[in-house]
Amino acid sequence: MPEVDAEKCDNCRKCAHACEFSAIAAIGKAVVTFHDLCAGCGVCAYVCPTGAVEEVELRVGEVTSGHTDSGIDFHQGRLDVGHQRAGPVTTAVKRNIRQGCISILDAPPGTACPMQEAVDDSDFCILVTEPTPFGLANLREAADTSRRLGVPCGIIINRDRRTWDRIDRYAEQEGLEVLLRVPEEREIAEAYSRGETLADARPEWRDDLVAMYDRVAELVATQPSSTS
Structure with a gap:
């Protein structure tokens, strides 16, 4: 999720214009973030010319793993109650995929x-x-x-x-x-x-x-x- 360093921010508003989810807004000389709307895509940090936008971790769910008796690995992503961004949970599940295995x-x-x-x-x-x-x-x-x-x-x-x-x-x-x-x-x-x-x-x-x-x-x- 994005956090903005006010000292580095030059109020160019590129982050707000780039966000398709209205999760970051420039109001006057301040930049406000709305974590509940953020999809975690990172585009705001990518377009920031001064490095004022930093991505920080925010828990939205968990990944649990197990194995079947026949040797099949199983990974489950579970979204925390109150959160809507399932994309990062899916990404976390995919990190468990082993190369060369059928997934x-x-x-x-x-x-x-x-x-x-x-x-x-x-x-x-x-x-x-x-x-x-x-x-x-x-x-x-x-x-x-x-x-x-x-x-x-x-x-x-x-x-x-x-x-x-x-x-x-x-x-x-x-x-x-x-x-x-x-x-x-x-x-x-x-x-x-x-x-x-x-x-x-x-x-x-x-x-x-x-x-x-x-x-x-x-x-x-x-x-x-x-x-x-």
């Missing part, structure tokens, strides 16, 4: 900062949607965001009923691949409510999940900029 980042719905931070620098983005007008609208925004970040993406249709084909039409129109269809079944929903994975609740789905992983790996390998 899966789960982002919240939407296209806000947490989603963008999770997708940025990823090899591939899997967009999970549902066959509803609301799901399609969110899918359009998420796919557009992924493309703007330069990250290829594919689609999983959850609660698929095969009676609403607008997701498929959109995918065909945009050249996006439907990687998996999870049917709308009560048994699957009940398993989710118990905290069970699809593979545990329905072992016959394991081959489909492995096939999806292999397909994603194939798509990543064909990307010109891929480093995987």
Whole structure:
């Protein structure tokens, strides 16, 4: 978060003009910061010609880590109550990624900062949607965001009923691949409510999940900029 050294500040107002979140304002000869609005991007310190703006740490959440019995590392970012800036928490989670390992980042719905931070620098983005007008609208925004970040993406249709084909039409129109269809079944929903994975609740789905992983790996390998 920014702090301003009044002795170094020449009141040029560049920091206030550069901030897209109205988190820093020049009022008269004083510069006022609003930490609750700050996204922590650092642009104010970057544009300051005198070095008057300094970034200081402010706790907004925590990262906890653990391991599964099968040897999978797990890292969870938790935003503190009362804070809205989840982006820095996502960034902190990503610092735990080990080079050369397969890493899966789960982002919240939407296209806000947490989603963008999770997708940025990823090899591939899997967009999970549902066959509803609301799901399609969110899918359009998420796919557009992924493309703007330069990250290829594919689609999983959850609660698929095969009676609403607008997701498929959109995918065909945009050249996006439907990687998996999870049917709308009560048994699957009940398993989710118990905290069970699809593979545990329905072992016959394991081959489909492995096939999806292999397909994603194939798509990543064909990307010109891929480093995987």
